[in-house]
Amino acid sequence: MATKLKNKLGIGLWAALFSFGLSGLLSLFSLGSHYVHRDYFHTPEFRSELDQFAQYVNLFELNNITLEKAKQSITVSDDEIENYREEMGDLTIQISSLDEQYQSRIEEALAAGNPGAADIYKAERDKKIDDVTKVYGSDDYARAKLTAEKERQLEGVFKEREQYRTDFLKYKDQIQYYFESSLSDNVYTNLKASGDTPVQEQINFSNMRYITNYSISNEPPGYKGLLDMELYADTMIPYKGQFAVARNLSSASPIMTEYHAYKREQMTLWTYALASIAALILCAIRAKQAMAIPSSANRWRVYYNKLPMDVRALLAVSTSICAISLIASASDQFLYLFSNPFVYGWKMVIRIAAASICLAASLIQGRIWVAQFKDGPAAKKDWANGLLPRTGRRIRLLCALAKQHVADAFLHKSIGVQLLTLLAIIYGLGAASWIISLHPALMIAYAIMLAGAGIPIVMLIVRKAGYFNRIVLQANELAAGKPGQELPVSGQSVLAMLASHMNALTNGVKLLQNEQAKSERLKTELITNVSHDLRTPLTSIITYTELLKKEDVSAEDKLAYIEIIDRKSKRLKVLIDDLFEASKMASGNVELAKDKVDLVQLLQQTLAEYDDMIRDSSLQFRFSAAEEQVYAYVDGQKLWRVFDNLIGNILKYALDRTRVYISIRTLDNQAVISFKNVSRYEIGDNADELFERFTRGDSSRHTEGSGLGLAISKSIVDLHEGNLEISVDGDLFKANISLQRME
Numbered sequence: 001m002a003t004k005l006k007n008k009l010g011i012g013l014w015a016a017l018f019s020f021g022l023s024g025l026l027s028l029f030s031l032g033s034h035y036v037h038r039d040y041f042h043t044p045e046f047r048s049e050l051d052q053f054a055q056y057v058n059l060f061e062l063n064n065i066t067l068e069k070a071k072q073s074i075t076v077s078d079d080e081i082e083n084y085r086e087e088m089g090d091l092t093i094q095i096s097s098l099d100e101q102y103q104s105r106i107e108e109a110l111a112a113g114n115p116g117a118a119d120i121y122k123a124e125r126d127k128k129i130d131d132v133t134k135v136y137g138s139d140d141y142a143r144a145k146l147t148a149e150k151e152r153q154l155e156g157v158f159k160e161r162e163q164y165r166t167d168f169l170k171y172k173d174q175i176q177y178y179f180e181s182s183l184s185d186n187v188y189t190n191l192k193a194s195g196d197t198p199v200q201e202q203i204n205f206s207n208m209r210y211i212t213n214y215s216i217s218n219e220p221p222g223y224k225g226l227l228d229m230e231l232y233a234d235t236m237i238p239y240k241g242q243f244a245v246a247r248n249l250s251s252a253s254p255i256m257t258e259y260h261a262y263k264r265e266q267m268t269l270w271t272y273a274l275a276s277i278a279a280l281i282l283c284a285i286r287a288k289q290a291m292a293i294p295s296s297a298n299r300w301r302v303y304y305n306k307l308p309m310d311v312r313a314l315l316a317v318s319t320s321i322c323a324i325s326l327i328a329s330a331s332d333q334f335l336y337l338f339s340n341p342f343v344y345g346w347k348m349v350i351r352i353a354a355a356s357i358c359l360a361a362s363l364i365q366g367r368i369w370v371a372q373f374k375d376g377p378a379a380k381k382d383w384a385n386g387l388l389p390r391t392g393r394r395i396r397l398l399c400a401l402a403k404q405h406v407a408d409a410f411l412h413k414s415i416g417v418q419l420l421t422l423l424a425i426i427y428g429l430g431a432a433s434w435i436i437s438l439h440p441a442l443m444i445a446y447a448i449m450l451a452g453a454g455i456p457i458v459m460l461i462v463r464k465a466g467y468f469n470r471i472v473l474q475a476n477e478l479a480a481g482k483p484g485q486e487l488p489v490s491g492q493s494v495l496a497m498l499a500s501h502m503n504a505l506t507n508g509v510k511l512l513q514n515e516q517a518k519s520e521r522l523k524t525e526l527i528t529n530v531s532h533d534l535r536t537p538l539t540s541i542i543t544y545t546e547l548l549k550k551e552d553v554s555a556e557d558k559l560a561y562i563e564i565i566d567r568k569s570k571r572l573k574v575l576i577d578d579l580f581e582a583s584k585m586a587s588g589n590v591e592l593a594k595d596k597v598d599l600v601q602l603l604q605q606t607l608a609e610y611d612d613m614i615r616d617s618s619l620q621f622r623f624s625a626a627e628e629q630v631y632a633y634v635d636g637q638k639l640w641r642v643f644d645n646l647i648g649n650i651l652k653y654a655l656d657r658t659r660v661y662i663s664i665r666t667l668d669n670q671a672v673i674s675f676k677n678v679s680r681y682e683i684g685d686n687a688d689e690l691f692e693r694f695t696r697g698d699s700s701r702h703t704e705g706s707g708l709g710l711a712i713s714k715s716i717v718d719l720h721e722g723n724l725e726i727s728v729d730g731d732l733f734k735a736n737i738s739l740q741r742m743e
Contacts, residue, residue, distance in 0.1 A: 010286075011360050011363060011364070012356065012357075012360050014283055014286060014287070014360075015355075015356040015357070015359040015360040015363065016352070016353070016356040017279040017280075017282055017283050018279070018280065018283045018356075018359060019323070019326075019327050019330075019352045019355040019356045019359055020275075020276060020279050020352055021276040021277065021278075021279035021280035021283060022276070022280070022327050023276070023327045023328075023330040023331045023334075023348075023351075023352060023355075024272045024273050024275060024276020024277070024279070024331075025273070025276050025277070025280070026327065026328060026331035027269065027272060027273070027276075027331045027334040028269065028272075028273040028276070030331065030332075030335075031269055031334070031335065032269070032273070035262070035265060035266040035269050035270070039210075039259065039262065039263060040255075040258050040259040040261075040262035040263070041209065041210035041245060041259065043262065045258075046255075046258075049171070049255075050175070050212070050214070050243055052167075052171075053168070053171040053172075053175055053177075053243070054214060054216050054243075056164060056167060056168035056171065056172075057168075057177060057179070057188070057216060058216050058217070059161060059164065059168070060165065060168050061179075061188045062179070062188060062216060062239055067154065067155065067158045070154050070158070071151050071154060074147055074150045074151065074154070076143045076146045076147055076150075078139070080146060081139055081142045081143060081146065084135075084142060084145075084146055085135065085136060085142070088132070088135065091132065091133065091136045094132050095129055095132065095133075098125055098128055098129055098132070099125070099129075101125075102121050102122070102124070102125040105121045106118045106121045106122060106125075109121060170254075172190055173253075174245070174249060174253050174254070174255045174256075175243055175244070175245060175255070176189075176190060176191055176202075176203065176208070176243070176244040176245070176246055177189060177190055177191075177214075177241060177242065177243050177244070178191055178199060178200050178203060178241045178242055179214075179216060179239040179240065179241030180200075180239065180240070180241060181238065181239050181240070182240075187199075188239070188241075189241075191203070203242050203244045207246060207247060207248075208244040208245060208246055208247060209245045209246070209247050209249075209259075210244060210245040211242055211243075211244045212242065212243050212244075213240070213241075213242055214240070214241060214242060214243050215238050215239070215240045216238065216239045216240075216241075217238050217239075261338065264338065265338050268337070268338070269334070272334065301368060304365075304368065305368075305372075308385065308386040308387040308390075309379075309382045309383045309385070309386040310383070310386040310387050310388045310389075311386070311387055312365070312369075315365065316362060316365040316366065316369065319358045319359075319361045319362045319365065320358070320359075320362040322354075322355075322358040323355045323356075323358035323359040323362055324355075326351045326352070326354050326355035326358060327351075327352070327355045329351050330347075330348045330351035330352045330355065333347045333348045333351065334348065414493065414494060422457065425453055425457060432449060464495060468495060470487060470499075471487060471495065471498055471499055471502055474487055474499075474502050474506070475502065478502070478505055478506060478509055481509070483506045483507075483509045483510050483513075484506065486503045486506055486507075487499040487502055487503055489503065537568035537569070537571045537572040537575070538568075538572060540564060540565070540568040541565050541568050541569060541572070544561040544562075544564050544565045544568075545565060547561055548561050548562070548565075590638075590719060592634075592635040592638060592719060592720070593635050593637070594633050594634055594635050595633070595634075595635075595636065596631055596632075596633055596742060597631065597632055597633075597634050597636045597639065598629050598630065598631055599630045599631070599632055599634075599639075599664055599671055599673065599739070600625045600627070600628065600629055600630050600664055601629075602636060602639060602640060602643065603623075603643055603662070603664060603673065604623070605640070606640055606643040606644055606647060607621070607623065607647065607662070609644075610647050610648075610651065613651055614651070617651060617656075618656040618657045619650070619651070619654055619656070619657075619658060619659070619660050619677075620658070620659045620660065621659075621660045621662065622659055622660065622661045622662070623662045623663070624661075624662075624663045624664075625663065625664045625665075626663075626664065626665040626666055627664075627666065630664055630666060630671045630741065631741065631742040631743070632671050632739045632740060632741055632742055633740065633742050634720050634739060635716075635720070638716045638719070638720075639716065639720070641712065641713070641716060642713040642716050642717060642724075642737065643673075645709035645710065645712065645713045646675050646709075646713065646735055647662075647675075648709065649709060649710070650675065650677045653677075653679055653680050653681060653733075654677040654678060654679065654680060655677075655678045655679065655680045655731070656680070658677065658678040659677075659678075660675075660676065660677045661674070661675075661676040661677075662674070662675055662676075666741060667738075669740065669741050670738050670739065670740065670741055671738070671739045671740075671741040672736060672737070672738050673736070673737040673739075674734065674735070674736050674737075675733075675734070675735040675736075676732065676733070676734050676735075677732075677733050678731050678732055678733070679728075679731045679732075679733045682731070683728050683731070683733065710726070717737055717739070720739060720740075721740065722737060722738050722739040722740065723736075723737070723738040724736070724737050724738075725738075
């Protein structure tokens with residue numbers, strides 16, 4: 001139990017001893033130079049008082065002349081007269097200045113109907129002019145004026161000298177002195193004769209606490225320049241003597257009070273310093289044992305480590321600075337300890353105790369920091385999550401956002417310029433209002449400026465805000481799927497551009513809605529057509545299969561039924577294969593085996609395969625090619641499928657006894673293959689729907705075909721990065737294929 005308590009108090013006691021020791025050393029360093037002297041009489045402070053008393057002795061004893069005697073010694077030289085005249089300036093200028101000075105006063109007096117005052121001003125002016133004229137005209141007159149000026153200065157000096165007589169008498173009662181000169185018989189002392197003992201022999205260490213030799217020059221202070229110093233040449237000799245402090249001087253005297261106070265403070269300081277040194281030595285001996293962190297502090301380490309690293313660093317630095325400041329403050333309190341020991345003693349104890357707490361906290365934090373810095377990566381990560389780095393990142397982010405916002409404001413220069421202009425006008429009006437507060441007379445001008453600039457700006461802002469609100473409402477309508485009416489577009493402003501774009505979006509939404517309706521219709525037709533085209537052969541297969549199951553069917557009928565079932569099965573297979581092919585083409589999951597292919601030869605081969613059907617039909621085919629060979633980088637098999645679909649459709653849907661035109665031509669770097677024929681069935685105006693799957697030229701769906709040919713053909717051409725266009729002009733059907741040409 002005792003060991004545990006010792007561990008808990010170890011670092012606290014060590015911090016208290018260290019704070020006490022450091023405060024004592026600081027007190028010694030700051031006050032030691034003052035208390036290193038033998039006693040108070042050997043301090044610079046007492047020496048300063050002694051020098052001051054020596055000046056008083058010189059003033060009131062060694063050079064104690066009367067005012068009348070000093071005045072009698074005043075002299076004025078010719079050089080002083082010339083200097084006096086030069087300081088006054090030119091005589092003509094002086095007279096002119098006096099005339100100007102009094103002329104206005106005289107005129108004012110006459111204007112006020114007061115001739116008596118005017119006469120007084122004139123007399124005063126004439127007197128001053130006469131005085132100035134005499135100074136320049138007579139040396140004796142000038143000498144008399146300068147003498148009178150010096151007498152006034154002497155009177156001031158003697159009046160000031162009397163202010164120090166009280167201090168002289170105070171020191172005279174406490175400090176003994178004896179001064180004499182080898183050049184004169186004059187002796188000055190405040191010692192009293194005692195029997196047959198000469199006065200000077202009374203100054204010895206058996207009678208005096210302190211004795212010092214001193215030399216005083218008796219040059220009259222404050223008189224130089226006023227007196228003729230040659231009259232006192234016989235007294236201009238140094239006096240030598242001694243100052244002393246008697247042993248029987250009363251302890252209540254100011255000097256003895258300072259003497260005893262110094263001795264007491266000196267003893268206390270050195271005792272404090274020695275105790276501090278002993279405390280620091282003990283701290284050095286017990287440093288290792290005291291640095292162990294008490295177990296009670298470990299409980300707080302978890303909470304301490306939850307703080308951001310920079311906050312912990314600030315806390316550690318703050319406690320350290322606080323400890324140092326409190327120790328220095330405790331050291332400063334020692335200076336006032338002797339004036340009120342109880343008050344300032346308690347202040348020292350409180351400061352040292354507070355410094356001990358702060359120092360102990362700093363030491364514990366230091367040990368924790370050392371343990372943390374041993375794990376370098378963890379410390380770096382901890383610092384990255386600190387308050388300062390996070391704040392820095394946030395500031396950089398805000399700066400980047402501000403920079404981006406400024407850049408965004410000038411994406412359209414007109415908006416940026418308008419914004420700057422508006423801000424300049426607003427700040428200008430604000431500055432003008434501040435000027436008006438200083439100069440209310442400009443209020444009317446400010447009102448005119450406000451009406452001329454402020455009202456148009458307000459109207460412009462209101463108009464722009466209304467226009468912007470209409471655009472916002474239109475955007476809300478579009479978000480809800482309601483196109484609404486188009487916005488009016490006027491001018492070339494950014495808002496007008498935005499309104500134009502909103503109108504384009506409105507038209508786009510309307511077009512998408514139409515396309516969606518069309519898509520829904522085509523989807524319904526697709527389902528209907530797929531169901532019809534698949535169900536028809538399937539129904540025939542089921543029907544004739546049921547007939548074959550009957551026993552009374554003849555062999556000839558069976559063969560006929562089997563032939564029908566075979567034909568319908570093949571028809572169903574074609575439909576399924578075409579549907580699978582169309583799905584693959586639409587998904588783009590088709591690999592092309594591209595090669596250099598002659599399009600003219602490929603088209604001729606395709607026509608040759610239909611040669612018998614063409615001969616049996618009543619159609620007249622016309623083929624033309626601009627060049628004998630037109631090459632393209634394509635998949636020949638897939639492109640043959642396109643040509644096969646188009647020629648097959650022509651044979652199925654072209655009007656009997658009409659001509660069919662097929663041509664190949666080159667246009668720039670494109671190869672264009674055209675198919676033209678007259679349709680047997682009415683196609684309608686919307687040719688794009690022919691590309692939809694299961695769409696056939698025969699809407700009654702009595703002809704052969706899957707309705708997927710054109711959809712597959714367009715997908716194949718798109719995979720070749722080409723273009724298949726269909727146009728209808730009445731019953732005239734046109735199909736144009738454009739492919740990239742190779743040289």
